Amino acid sequence: DVKVTQSSRYLVKRTGEKVFLECVQDMDHENMFWYRQDPGLGLRLIYFSYDVKMKEKGDIPEGYSVSREKKERFSLILESASTNQTSMYLCASRSFSHTYFGPGTRLTVT
Amino acid sequence: GNSVTQMEGPVTLSEEAFLTINCTYTATGYPSLFWYVQYPGEGLQLLLKATKADDKGSNKGFEATYRKETTSFHLEKGSVQVSDSAVYFCALSEGRIQGAQKLVFGQGTRLTINP
Numbered sequence: 001d002v003k004v005t006q007s008s009r010y011l012v013k014r015t016g017e018k019v020f021l022e023c024v025q026d027m028d029h030e031n032m033f034w035y036r037q038d039p040g041l042g043l044r045l046i047y048f049s050y051d052v053k054m055k056e057k058g059d060i061p062e063g064y065s066v067s068r069e070k071k072e073r074f075s076l077i078l079e080s081a082s083t084n085q086t087s088m089y090l091c092a093s094r095s096f097s098h099t100y101f102g103p104g105t106r107l108t109v110t
Numbered sequence: 111g112n113s114v115t116q117m118e119g120p121v122t123l124s125e126e127a128f129l130t131i132n133c134t135y136t137a138t139g140y141p142s143l144f145w146y147v148q149y150p151g152e153g154l155q156l157l158l159k160a161t162k163a164d165d166k167g168s169n170k171g172f173e174a175t176y177r178k179e180t181t182s183f184h185l186e187k188g189s190v191q192v193s194d195s196a197v198y199f200c201a202l203s204e205g206r207i208q209g210a211q212k213l214v215f216g217q218g219t220r221l222t223i224n225p
Binding site: 104 | 114116146151152153154155156199211212213214215217218
């Protein structure tokens with residue numbers, strides 16, 4: 001079974017902190033994604049990556065950056081966390097025909 | 111750009127009731143369509159999908175038919191169970207290269223089934 005794991009299920013950070021959310025997949029997929037989930041808005045794409053060191057902006061990249069140094073790992077970085085970044089963050093990994101999601105990280109910024 | 115619109119929730123039903131969750135889309139070309147389900151405390155799981163017009167996806171008693179003429183992909187189940195309580199997301203894939211396609215999601219519909 002494909003596994004997508006995220007480093008934390010719950011995270012509480014203070015405004016202005018630099019935050020790292022880590023995602024690892026074990027199926028050698030080239031494509032990985034970071035989504036943000038908010039009630040009433042569904043999932044919105046933040047960034048995605050087609051390969052190591054490749055990244056592209058999604059629909060809401062402002063305030064975020066990403067890093068993909070190894071194929072299995074895709075990190076989302078909040079350079080200076082703000083309260084409006086309190087949300088559920090979902091990582092996903094895609095094979096040729098199917099997208100697999102991690103369990104999510106619920107981030108609270110106070 | 112491409113978009114997906116789902117019926118507003120939350121939806122509350124009694125066990126064994128008939129379920130419909132409406133989903134319509136706007137897209138260029140002919141995207142694949144999906145329903146994902148998120149159970150409490152978990153990530154998203156693929157429930158069913160359809161890749162071309164008139165295809166019917168089905169799984170766990172749920173069904174949805176890809177209707178190109180009405181740009182719809184409504185989710186139905188004949189008799190719901192308490193264990194179906196979850197958030198349901200309709201989605202489409204966009205992008206020319208299949209392996210690199212992105213998913214565009216609707217806003218989600220929270221379903222609660224009472225015993």
